[in-house]
Amino acid sequence: MPSDQFNTAAAEVKELSKKPSDDDLLKLYGLFKQATVGDNNTAKPGVFDLKGKYKWQAWEDLKGKSQEDAEKEYIAFVEELKSRQ
Numbered sequence: 001m002p003s004d005q006f007n008t009a010a011a012e013v014k015e016l017s018k019k020p021s022d023d024d025l026l027k028l029y030g031l032f033k034q035a036t037v038g039d040n041n042t043a044k045p046g047v048f049d050l051k052g053k054y055k056w057q058a059w060e061d062l063k064g065k066s067q068e069d070a071e072k073e074y075i076a077f078v079e080e081l082k083s084r085q
Contacts, residue, residue: 002036006071009078017085027077030058034070039063 002010013020013028020028033040040059045052062070 002071005075006035009075012082013078016081020081024077024081026054026058028074029055030062031070031074031077033059034062034065035067035074038067 010032040056040063042056044060045056047053065073
């Protein structure tokens, strides 16, 4: 179950004044999914679903990372993004 700090970070990322880069968004997505679901066990999207493939790969790259570590990294990364504003 995600911590209050994680839930706060997830809400704050939606309120950033400057939109994160695509790479930053993929990192956020992967960390969020790893923290909330755990290892990716979904099928890789088809060849024509480029956005889906990038998101799937961002999550897949974190396979084996504990949900607790992913949650801590997500919170720290949101703080970093906030400091860039």
